[in-house]
Amino acid sequence: MITVDEALDRIFTRIPTPLPESVPLGRAHRRVLLKPLLAKHTQPPFDASAMDGYAVRAAEIVPGKPVFLAGTSQAGSRFTGMMQSGECVRIFTGAPLPIGADAVIMQEQATARGNQVSFDKAPKPGQSIRRKGNDFTEGKELLQPGLSLTPAMLNLAASANYANLEVARRPKLAVLATGDELVPPGTDLGPDQIVASNSYGLIPLLAPYADKIIDLGIVRDDKKELEKSILGALDYGVEVLLTSGGASVGERDFVQDVLRDLGVELDFWKILMRPGKPLMFGTRGKTLVFGLPGNPTSAFVTAAVLVRPALRLMTGHTDPFFPFMGVPLAADLPANGERRHFVRGKLNRNEIGFLEVVPIAETDSNHSTSLAEADALIIQPENNPGTPAGEIVEIIPLNFLA
């Protein structure tokens, strides 16, 4: 048996280096830059007005004493002349400040009569001006690599004049379920049949990290059929293959044999985790293969704990995990044995409105109802003597942030 950390380490050493691809900005949400993004220009590109009002020479303005209105500067169409002494220029928000002006007075403090404008009070030099380069200057590092691009980051990339971004490629995945008892959802169930559910959770869980996920459906517990399906996926160029079921060493568990026969360099681990435990991991060239347990809760938790971090690294994220999320525990956790326990947890607001995580009492790994209730997995460390309510525990998000 190996620890979760050891399993992660061994997986991480096999992650291929992410390669770049160019995507249009509109499709870059949640993608990851591999290099810093540098500003292509200076923003704002000129001194601009922060108000609708009048551009003036601050030192000349005396309250109530009119100056001559020499013209207009609008956003997109500047005042082309030079503002002379004794003049002002009508100006609108975002418009370039005319040469010769050094302040803007908002229109609410101005009175215009024909081409004479007077002001209620004298301005401070520089007032209501957005300086050139106030936001960023050409060449400045605007975005760091390794982070999932957020809507606000895309906003910034657009304002820095990028139509496309170089982001990490995402791998092609394939998911396969195996078991003679399995039938697709919606089937009239015969005796002894079980609905194949695993792929329906795994696919959306991992989709943010995939270029494409091919659902290979249900394959019988048959060596030939498994071989055909898996070889097809490998030949197609799948970069991550996930199987669920048939992974143990029972008489009808063929996944391990088949993967070996197809040249996958394979490890079979019993991992000190709960739920989960058995996992097959291997590589064939740059392709990663995960043989997940058949049990639906175990398959899902194993994918969240071990496969998702691997995919995050493959897709350029610097951190295989989400940022540390510590949340107060809403109820005591009983003592834990030598296996790291991923306790299903539901997020809640306590009486004063703060976030807390309620451990779901049901920890049976055959209980998929409680997994569906969970927003997160609470990480209870190995040999934890029990954690009292109120203590901060680390969680792995399931239904948010992913």
Ligand code: AMP
């Ligand atoms: P196995 O790993 O093949 O021994 O399967 C362990 C348990 O998980 C058995 O009860 C299977 O019926 C069940 N199981 C296997 N694959 C799936 C699947 N794709 N969806 C739902 N249950 C599954």
Ligand code: MG
């Ligand atoms: Mg089976």
